[in-house]
Amino acid sequence: MTDDVTGETCQWRGWREATEQALYGPGGFYLRPEGPAGHFRTSVHASALFAGAVARLLGEVAEELGTAGVDLVDVGAGRGELLTAVLAATAGTGLDVRASAVERAARPAGLDERIVWTDRLPGPGSVRGLLFANEWLDNVPVDVAEADATGVARYVEVRADGTERLAAPVAGPDAEWLARWWPLREPGARAEIGRPRDAAWAAAVRSLAAGRAVAVDYGHVRDARPPFGTLTGFRDGREVPPAPDGGCDVTAHVAVDACAAAGGGDGGAELLTQREALHRLGVSGGRPPLSMASADPAGYVRALASAGEAAELTARGGLGDFHWLVQRVGPAAG
Numbered sequence: 474m475t476d477d478v479t480g481e482t483c484q485w486r487g488w489r490e491a492t493e494q495a496l497y498g499p500g501g502f503y504l505r506p507e508g509p510a511g512h513f514r515t516s517v518h519a520s521a522l523f524a525g526a527v528a529r530l531l532g533e534v535a536e537e538l539g540t541a542g543v544d545l546v547d548v549g550a551g552r553g554e555l556l557t558a559v560l561a562a563t564a565g566t567g568l569d570v571r572a573s574a575v576e577r578a579a580r581p582a583g584l585d586e587r588i589v590w591t592d593r594l595p596g597p598g599s600v601r602g603l604l605f606a607n608e609w610l611d612n613v614p615v616d617v618a619e620a621d622a623t624g625v626a627r628y629v630e631v632r633a634d635g636t637e638r639l640a641a642p643v644a645g646p647d648a649e650w651l652a653r654w655w656p657l658r659e660p661g662a663r664a665e666i667g668r669p670r671d672a673a674w675a676a677a678v679r680s681l682a683a684g685r686a687v688a689v690d691y692g693h694v695r696d697a698r699p700p701f702g703t704l705t706g707f708r709d710g711r712e713v714p715p716a717p718d719g720g721c722d723v724t725a726h727v728a729v730d731a732c733a734a735a736g737g738g739d740g741g742a743e744l745l746t747q748r749e750a751l752h753r754l755g756v757s758g759g760r761p762p763l764s765m766a767s768a769d770p771a772g773y774v775r776a777l778a779s780a781g782e783a784a785e786l787t788a789r790g791g792l793g794d795f796h797w798l799v800q801r802v803g804p805a806a807g
């Protein structure tokens with residue numbers, strides 16, 4: 474008896490197709506009114522210091538381009554929280570920020586009218602400024618591969634409840650990607666096939682005429698790939714087993730070196746930890762001097778709170794371990 478008789482064939486799908494439907498299909502996880510903030514805490518939600526750092530980065534890019542008028546494109550914009558905060562942080566600085574949100578969810582009610590809302594990346598060469606993608610690439614759906622008992626890499630298929638099975642051998646461009654970026658050398662080893670993320674990032678970088686593209690995400694590089702992959706789920710602030718049922722986030726860390734190679738850019742790629750990147754932008758987490766407590770008690774309390782928020786953004790083992798992939802294009806690449 475074939476799978477068709479029971480309808481099982483309709484239930485089993487590759488992880489990429491299943492995740493696309495669960496996250497972005499009708500009623501999908503990322504289209505819900507509460508948005509990502511209802512289920513997990515990103516750097517944007519952790520502290521206004523993060524938006525302040527992005528505002529300083531935007532100012533650096535504007536200076537490199539020799540203009541006060543600068544584009545800021547937020548890819549995977551959630552509900553516009555980062556753009557809203559950056560516009561507030563740049564008020565009165567002389568920057569003329571042209572803000573755009575790229576997000577599949579509907580435009581939130583009451584969003585600043587200066588923010589352009591769209592569901593697709595800008596066209597090639599249309600952006601002069603900063604394209605910033607915070608926790609976007611990890612939610613670009615990918616297929617999963619696992620080496621079977623004989624060492625053959627096979628696609629993993631999944632049902633809505635998260636049950637998995639091994640399917641056909643990985644072939645073609647996917648097999649080439651695995652061989653280059655994430656070889657599976659032992660039975661049971663797993664990988665997320667990052668080709669769709671490479672293509673998405675390359676398209677994002679191509680949208681720049683001049684400036685910088687920055688992707689911020691948990692990630693890994695070829696010499697330190699996790700042996701069993703990183704696919705996981707999040708629901709209501711808790712990590713849960715991944716299931717493409719539309720009720721939880723389905724995410725996996727990013728092969729950032731593969732994305733960097735795909736992105737190209739005129740100035741090459743730079744990989745930093747968030748800790749390093751934010752330190753460069755003035756977010757250090759250093760405690761204020763104790764003498765300030767008596768000279769300016771209220772200021773000391775504010776500074777102490779700010780230091781605590783900065784410490785969370787830059788903490789090892791937490792948000793500070795995010796990778797920042799920075800690629801420069803055009804005049805700013807010099």
